[in-house]
Amino acid sequence: MAEARRQTDQRWLWIGAGILLVIVFFTVRTLTRERLPVRIASVERQSLLSTVSTNGRVEPRVNYEMHSPIATTVQAVYVQPGDVVPAGKLLMKLDDIDARARVASGESALKTAQAELDAARNNGTPAQRDSAAADIERSRIERDQAQSSLNALTHLQTTGAASAAEVDAARQRLASAQTAYNAAQQTAKNRYTAPDIARAQAAVNDAQSALAAAQQVLSQTSVIAPIAGTVYTINAGRTEFVQQGALLLQIADLKSERIRAYFDEPEIGRLAVGQPIDIKWDAKPGKIWHGHIERVPVTVIIYGTRTVGEVLIGIDGPDGELLPDTNVTVTVTTASQPNVLSIPREALFSQGGKPYVYKVVDNELVRTSVQIGTPNLTQVAILSGLNEGDRVATGTTSGQPLQEGLPIKVMR
Numbered sequence: 001m002a003e004a005r006r007q008t009d010q011r012w013l014w015i016g017a018g019i020l021l022v023i024v025f026f027t028v029r030t031l032t033r034e035r036l037p038v039r040i041a042s043v044e045r046q047s048l049l050s051t052v053s054t055n056g057r058v059e060p061r062v063n064y065e066m067h068s069p070i071a072t073t074v075q076a077v078y079v080q081p082g083d084v085v086p087a088g089k090l091l092m093k094l095d096d097i098d099a100r101a102r103v104a105s106g107e108s109a110l111k112t113a114q115a116e117l118d119a120a121r122n123n124g125t126p127a128q129r130d131s132a133a134a135d136i137e138r139s140r141i142e143r144d145q146a147q148s149s150l151n152a153l154t155h156l157q158t159t160g161a162a163s164a165a166e167v168d169a170a171r172q173r174l175a176s177a178q179t180a181y182n183a184a185q186q187t188a189k190n191r192y193t194a195p196d197i198a199r200a201q202a203a204v205n206d207a208q209s210a211l212a213a214a215q216q217v218l219s220q221t222s223v224i225a226p227i228a229g230t231v232y233t234i235n236a237g238r239t240e241f242v243q244q245g246a247l248l249l250q251i252a253d254l255k256s257e258r259i260r261a262y263f264d265e266p267e268i269g270r271l272a273v274g275q276p277i278d279i280k281w282d283a284k285p286g287k288i289w290h291g292h293i294e295r296v297p298v299t300v301i302i303y304g305t306r307t308v309g310e311v312l313i314g315i316d317g318p319d320g321e322l323l324p325d326t327n328v329t330v331t332v333t334t335a336s337q338p339n340v341l342s343i344p345r346e347a348l349f350s351q352g353g354k355p356y357v358y359k360v361v362d363n364e365l366v367r368t369s370v371q372i373g374t375p376n377l378t379q380v381a382i383l384s385g386l387n388e389g390d391r392v393a394t395g396t397t398s399g400q401p402l403q404e405g406l407p408i409k410v411m412r
Helices: 002-032 097-121 126-159 164-189 194-220 265-270
Strands: 036-042 044-060 063-067 072-077 090-094 222-224 229-234 247-252 257-264 276-280 288-295 301-303 306-315 327-344 349-351 354-361 364-369 379-384 391-396 408-411
Touching: 044 265, 044 306, 044 379, 090 247, 097 194, 126 164, 194 222, 257 265, 257 327, 265 306, 276 306
Parallel strands: 036 408
Antiparallel strands: 036 391, 044 257, 044 327, 063 247, 072 090, 090 222, 229 247, 257 306, 276 288, 276 327, 288 306, 301 306, 327 379, 349 354, 354 364, 354 391
C-alpha cells in the first residue's frame, strides 16, 4: 500500500515537472522571439472625398471664326491678339477688286433679266410694241384698201364693167389682208406665253441671288467684329495672300467660356450633372478655378490612345484669364462623406470578397472584419468593425506579410 502511494506521488511529480518545463519553454520563446516591425495608422473621423482627375480644353461658349470669302491679299490689320474690341469695329481689310467686279457684273445681269421680264409681261420692249403697232396700222390700211377695191369691182360687175374673176380676185385679196391684220393684232397681244414669263421671272430671281451673293462677299472683305469681345487669334498679316475659306482670326467673349473634358470610359458612370469641379492651369500655378458639370457623355469616342467620354464643364464666375484652346486639369468630386471613420487604403485587405484589417491589440495583430463605404485614392470609409482611435497595421518594414497573432514592434 505504501509502495503504491509512493509510485503515485512520483508520477504526479513527473507530470508537474513536465508542465513546468512547457511553461518555461513558451515563456522563454515568447520573450526571446523577434517582433514583426510594422507601420500602423489610427482610425480617424474626417471628410472623405472621392475625386477623378483628367485633362480638358478651354473653349468659348460662342466662338466667331472669320474666314476669307475669296482668294485675295490682306490690305490691312487693325488689331492684335488679345485686343478687346467693341461690336462693329473694323478688324481687317481684304483686297476687294475682284469682289467689286463681281458685284458690277451681277448688277448688269440683273438689269438685263429685269428688262426681259418687263418685256415678257408687256408683250415686248417699247421698240417691239411700236413696231407691232405700225404693223397693225399697215395691215389695217391694206385691209381697208382691199375692201374698197372689192366694193368698187362688185358695183362695176352689176353694170358689166367688171368680170366675176376680177371680183373673186379682189375678194381673195381682202381675205388675205384681213388675215394679216388679225395676225398683227394677235402678235401684239400674245408675243410671250405664260411659260416665257415664268422663265423670265426665274432669270430675275437667279440674277438677284447672284448679286446678293456677290454683295455679301464684298461686305466680308471688310472684317467687322460681330460682338464685343477679345480677338484671341490672328492667322493672316498685312500683304499676305489667303485662300478662299482660310481662317483669318477668331473673336469671343472670354467671360463666357466652358471646358470640354475627356474622362476615361470606366469613370463615366460616376459622373452627374452639377458635380463640383476644380480647374488648374499650369500657366497659373497655385490658382484654382471652380466649375460644375453641365453635360455628361452621351457616347464614347477615341481620343488618341484612350476611349473617353466628352464632358462639358461650366466655369463658375469666369474672370477671362483662361485663354481659349489652353489645356487644363480638371478634378471632379464624385462623392462626399462628411465626418466618417476612415483608414488608409493600404490597411484594408480582402479574402473571398470580404474586407478585413489587422487591428493592433496589446502589441499583437488581430484579424478584424469590417464593412466599408466609398473609397477614394488614399482612404477608405469604415461603416462598422472599428472604433475611432483604434490602430490598424498598414504593412511591414521588412517585407514580411502580416499575420494574425504575431507580436509586433511599431515603427514610426
